[in-house]
Amino acid sequence: MPKPLAGKTIFLTGTQKIQTIAEQVEEYGGKVLAFPLITIQERISWDDEExxxxxxxxxxxIFTSQNAVEHYMNKLRRANLSPSAISCKIAAVGIKTAKALQDEGFDIDFMPTIFSADRFVQEFPGNAVDVHCLFLRGSLAKSTIRDALLCDEWTVYETVETTEHVGALAESLLQEKEPVVIFASPSAVRIYAKYIVPDLHWRYVTVASIGHITTAVLKEYGARVDVQPSVYTMQAVIERLIGGVSS
Incomplete structure (x- = not known):
């Protein structure tokens, strides 16, 4: 019986762990190659413990990414504290973010129906009352949550663009017959558009996007987005590809 991903190569451009994804793609006849165009590093400051x-x-x-959870936990452990010391309510954007928090011992009190900042502020239960919120964010996070909820922010990690894998990515794309490139962030899109697109036009690849913000940036750079699931996860993208989505 034909496998739906036979002959396809899935290119990942973010920092996601790929073992589970690779196993699933291979099961359906494809393969996965990872060429990160961004790196993540903790932002450490003298007043972290305070x-x-x-x-x-x-x-x-409020946590909107697994990275925020990881680096918040790094700081918590360095202060010799555990999640039991944190009695706040916890809001998470995304299944993976929620799971990362639960794995650390937190209970999830709110998660929006669509994993985006826009939907978060519409559905957040405290948006009409006087609550004191802290948004644990990355350096490139938009101000949507801060502006809507008038909350405090703490940048716990940096997103750094990297060109280390650009050459290998371009070479591999040229060697594959049916490349599918998955973008999970606007930062990866910008690097790809700057260094890859001038020599290898968008039309030579199937473009998949996680999230409407990433999709909007892809379109700004002239890409046609072939796959964007309503659930903003890598797993949802793979499931759409397995289902034979091509447009």
């Missing part, structure tokens, strides 16, 4: 202690005083902590 800020960790102060974070316990908020009504809500």
């Amino acid at each position: 800020r960790i202690c102060n974070s316990a005083k908020y009504d809500w902590l």
Whole structure:
């Protein structure tokens, strides 16, 4: 019986762990290659311990990525504290973010129906009352949550664009018959558009996007987005590809 991903190569441009994805893609006849165009690093400051202690005083902590969870936990452990010391309510954007928090011992009190900042502020239960929130964010996060909820922010990690894998990515794309490139962030799109697109036009690849913000940036750079699932996860993209989505 033909496998739906036979002959297709899935290119990942972010920092996601790929083992589970690779196994699933291979099961359906394809293969996965990872060429990260961004890297993540913790932002460390002299007042981290003080800020960790102060974070316990908020009504809500808001996490929109696994990276925010990881680096918040790094700071918590360095302060010799555990999640049991944090009595705030917890808001998470995305299944993976929620799972990362639960794995650390947190309960999830709110998660929006669509994993985006726009939907978060519309559905957040505290948006009409006087609550004190802290948004744990990355350096490139938009101000949507801060502006809508008038909350405090703490940048716990940096997203750094990298060109280390650009040459290998371009070479591999040229060697594959049916390349599918998955973008999970606007940052990866910008690097790809700057270094890859001038020599290898968008039309030579199937473009998949995670999230409407990433899709909007892809379109700004002239890409046609072939796959964008309504659920903003890597798993949902793979499921759409397995289902034979091509446009």
